[in-house]
Amino acid sequence: MSNDVAELARRAREASRDLALATRTAKDAALLAMADAVEGRADDVLTANAADVRRAEEAGTEAHLVDRLRLTQDRVSAMADGLRDLARLPDPVGEVVRGSTLANGLELRQVRVPFGVVGMIYEGRPNVTVDAAGICLKSGNAALLRGSSSAEQSNAALVAILRDAVAGAGLSADVVQLVPTHSRETVKELMRARGLVDVLVPRGGAGLIQSVVEESTVPVIETGVGNCHVYVDAAADLDMALAIVLNAKTDRTSVCNAAESLLVHADIADVFLPRVVPALAAAGVVVHGDERFLACDGVVAATDDDFAREYLSSDISAAVVPDIDAALAHIRRYSTGHTEAIVTGDQAAARRFVAEVDAAAVLVNASTRFTDGGEFGFGAEIGISTQKLHARGPMGLPEMTSTKYVVIGDGHVR
């Protein structure tokens, strides 16, 4: 395969034209063929992955990063099942978003169409390769996949298998292409391929996303950084609050919808802190607290940086706030606009929090962990957008499309 990203993008654009016209039947057949191929050639995938894992271990990569990289038979089957799930979802392409007959008799329809060519820039886990290829294909988009060099062999094996399956199903193999990882330059070329690439979706750490947002001339959908707060209001049911805080922080610490910061209304601090701090400690969580929290055993002092951090680990920042205004001000200052939750029995407080918090998702009496395409019932998720343009929150198949106005007349002139 050529190393010239522009050439890959040109082939993707060419292939995207037919894909945009492909029927749901044809796309679903390709997805099922991709699923069978990934499972059927699992040995190839696991062999390639073992080489990546070995290289990472030899380079002294941290254990949790090696774990993200590692594929198993079960993980391969899960990727295949993900593709089969996609085949069952409705096709977003062709959906009429709105339509009417204008006063002059013109028929107006706004119809979903694919973007064309989608570039994905992502780190670590090779399953993103298969997920992204599947979601792009179902939404009618050619995919240019730029994974991490650490997963180079895994991704190469997967994409080779996917391309064979797509071609076997009668679509152009060029709807799925891997962008070489031999240098950072290929990321830059992708970011500058305006006119050839329609949208870039970076998925990964804050540094990756920031650099794409800063440098790309291709439109970007920013995903994922989540400094998510749980605010326990004066009127909270404290059992409920405890359960939500624990779930939000500890269900899975490495994900963007995990809670990273706890705010507690001063009126209940005396009662709630002695409950929540030991419970968090028992779950292995280090609490980085303000002065009030420091009065509890095991709490370490929080700096301003702590309140701004997305830990992605068993750590949480914590502060007592005098009232809901202070909670809202704190969130305004530190929020990354991902997910913010309030626990309260007070309708007025809930209503204010929902109205005033500026985030992709605002939750009342529920764990931050629910901000997720699967939980929201979207069936598939390409990422969680934290920007306000185009898509905000979990992005499913419709978010991977644009629209086109179709206007039908019989000789209409102005």
Add this chain to the structure above:
Amino acid sequence: MSNDVAELARRAREASRDLALATRTAKDAALLAMADAVEGRADDVLTANAADVRRAEEAGTEAHLVDRLRLTQDRVSAMADGLRDLARLPDPVGEVVRGSTLANGLELRQVRVPFGVVGMIYEGRPNVTVDAAGICLKSGNAALLRGSSSAEQSNAALVAILRDAVAGAGLSADVVQLVPTHSRETVKELMRARGLVDVLVPRGGAGLIQSVVEESTVPVIETGVGNCHVYVDAAADLDMALAIVLNAKTDRTSVCNAAESLLVHADIADVFLPRVVPALAAAGVVVHGDERFLACDGVVAATDDDFAREYLSSDISAAVVPDIDAALAHIRRYSTGHTEAIVTGDQAAARRFVAEVDAAAVLVNASTRFTDGGEFGFGAEIGISTQKLHARGPMGLPEMTSTKYVVIGDGHVR
């Protein structure tokens, strides 16, 4: 007013928080107050405008640009009426885009919310100042308006009047602010105000839009460049085709939805060219034609550049194509993705054209001039997006909003 754009943006963000929570009643009252104030202080506006016009004339500005700049009592009244029209339109903020109760009982709603702070960068006509301020206010967004230095005094007078009216209606004056035009630097600062400005909407010539798209780290909605084609198919009703071509080219030449290029199927060229060329000539249009067109009187030779040009004048490029495939290939090569039209009585040709042309609007048997927010029934239009992200085609009030997911539970954890 401070010249520090970041400071203006900070004030806009502060003001946007209250505006986002303002009721429709409060916003409509402000819009009506703005309308009355613009009309009531028309003399101030016209005096300021006369100074801009004089300066432009002294600088030897082309007459049609001076005309764009010039305000009259009628144009002032039209601006005020535009604000009154906005007050009558439904409020997009708070609209529930979708909603459901999830299997676990969580209530999920996706609700329209304002972006926050919108930056407008535009040229020429001072009425854009009032339009943009009104559309932003109705959609709950604070507006940072960076007009052209040629309209400096007109814009300053208008914004002063609008700010007084907004404040008089009980909203913060800082929801409408003028960005100084003393240097190009203020445009750059606006483009780099990521985090303070949520969206930039450039409106103007191709050069302006290109530079904003290239340099901005704030998300951009690209508007407007239209190299719009009319393709007259073999199966076209030629009377209809003639009427559509003339309307699309000559109704108004300086607008982005005017036709700039004519493609004619070879099978009807012998009959249609002798009709369309003289008709265009009679309407004062210069035809820049390919070899086939050059056989007609008065046609000048088209270069490749002609086919790529958005003339915005009484010029049209023209070519004969052997079949619809060639028409589609030509459009694919030269289209700016704005509006493309086919004239045909052949259902299969219409269906192919609609499916395969990649543009914001695709029209069958109708003039390209219909791609317009007013014509589409949107009631207001901030511009016509030619990008695929967020909004494509005419942008009304809903396109000036983002969304937020609101999730209500009663102690839900995963």
